[in-house]
Amino acid sequence: MALPDPPYYAVIFTAQQSDDTDGYAETAARMEELAAQQPGYLGFEAARGADGLGIAVSYWRTEDDIRGWKRHIEHAAARDQGRKRWYSSYKLRVAKVERSYEFGD
């Protein structure tokens, strides 16, 4: 995933999944697709371990872009479902990326 040079913003979402996964995969895929259509979207990376701990990081040009995505009505509905059903807990951190390095491809 190629990103512009810093500064830009990262939303670090760390979540523990509950036992109820019904409908989760479809909604997660839809949110990934929808986020990519929003103004200021730069990219997305996610990994989930066997223990149910998942980390998803989305990258955005500005804090306003993050607020816009937060307010998106379909995203808000998905968030409600997440709290009611799919996640036992989560943490979300908004961070300004100041430096980046890469190795390999």
Add this chain to the structure above:
Amino acid sequence: MALPDPPYYAVIFTAQQSDDTDGYAETAARMEELAAQQPGYLGFEAARGADGLGIAVSYWRTEDDIRGWKRHIEHAAARDQGRKRWYSSYKLRVAKVERSYEFGD
């Protein structure tokens, strides 16, 4: 994982594992243990998916604390091994956490 209120720093490490995993798990566990002993260390979260993409986020009080850990001699040796053997590519981003939210436990 309880963290202090922002601001603090996050190092977002996104890596694609190579086919050579010999010695990787031991070194990763040792690095996690060693990082936790460094000044300014606040916490660590990691997840690796079945596709070999892993995301690890470590949290630190200041940028200087991050630099100190980067220069640690045992960490530098592990990084060399990572480039030679365990990772086909990785990206590392240093970001200042400005806001955080949480849900659940």
